[in-house]
Amino acid sequence: xxxxxxxxxxxxxxxxxxxxxxxxxxxxxxxxxxxxxxxxxxxxxxxxxxxxxxxxxxxxxxxxxxxxxxxxxxxxxxxxxxxxxxxxxxxxxxxxxxxxxxxxxxxxxxxxxxxxxxxxxxxxxxxxxxxxxxxxxxxxxxxxxxxxxxxxxxxxxxxxxxxxxxxxxxxxxxxxxxxxxxxxxxxxxxxxxxxxxxxxxxxxxxxxxxxxxxxxxxxxxxxxxxxxxxxxxxxxxxxxxxxxxxxxxxxxxxxxxxxxxxxxxxxxxxxxxxxxxxxxxxxxxxxxxxxxxx
Numbered sequence: 001x002x003x004x005x006x007x008x009x010x011x012x013x014x015x016x017x018x019x020x021x022x023x024x025x026x027x028x029x030x031x032x033x034x035x036x037x038x039x040x041x042x043x044x045x046x047x048x049x050x051x052x053x054x055x056x057x058x059x060x061x062x063x064x065x066x067x068x069x070x071x072x073x074x075x076x077x078x079x080x081x082x083x084x085x086x087x088x089x090x091x092x093x094x095x096x097x098x099x100x101x102x103x104x105x106x107x108x109x110x111x112x113x114x115x116x117x118x119x120x121x122x123x124x125x126x127x128x129x130x131x132x133x134x135x136x137x138x139x140x141x142x143x144x145x146x147x148x149x150x151x152x153x154x155x156x157x158x159x160x161x162x163x164x165x166x167x168x169x170x171x172x173x174x175x176x177x178x179x180x181x182x183x184x185x186x187x188x189x190x191x192x193x194x195x196x197x198x199x200x201x202x203x204x205x206x207x208x209x210x211x212x213x214x215x216x217x218x219x220x221x222x223x224x225x226x227x228x229x230x231x232x233x234x235x236x237x238x239x240x241x242x243x244x245x246x247x248x249x250x251x252x253x254x255x256x257x258x259x260x261x262x263x264x265x266x267x268x269x270x271x272x273x274x275x276x277x278x279x280x281x282x283x284x285x286x287x288x289x290x291x292x293x294x
Contacts, residue, residue: 006040007069014066017055071158077139093280094123096132096141100246109287136270143281144270160273165292167265172233172240172253180254188213194220194238198229
């Protein structure tokens, strides 16, 4: 039988890259760490770590064990939070959400959820996906409204992804821009324009696209708020790429479709992958799906 404590030590060795650093992080001696790893290898019948002058490299069995350790750690954290929830005076649901999703998608879903489950104490935390996903993994949130751009959202440690919608990006232009009346535009047509950035992820996409299209991206302003970015565009500071969900309800900018392949965010819900789903998390996920459909 594999000892959970030894898995925790192997995980620390993997994270820190050496027995000595792992020992300091775990408040153990390097000798104790070495003995635990040796005992783990004897019980497994295979080497899990190889020492060299450059540090420690995990073998394939070692990497599989670290993945298992992350899953077990996440499960234990979730169980601890579930016990806290069960023993609380009122059932509790903690939701993590990115800003524009919290503004445009979450309110209608929460209204329906509260009407159906008035006994639940709701906690909402604002967090971008890179922070929200680890919160779900460790039990700090019961679910996260999140998004990703290219490729699948990287989920590790027993998490599930429920897709809700594709969120296409629009070109936002000042009303007096000479191309503001077009139905659609290719991004290279705006190569001479200055750009207003609404988030770092949009910047990464734009810089990658500009490089492929052979033009330099000229940045006039950089923000972390798409609503603020739209006010800058309306003032004539530059042009921007804005996700549909992040469009201001009343905007004075000109909105133009991006010609295919049209970039989009993929929005969904992250929940723990478990045998018995959290009943309130499942109910809110359903409410979000219904809100998106409406």
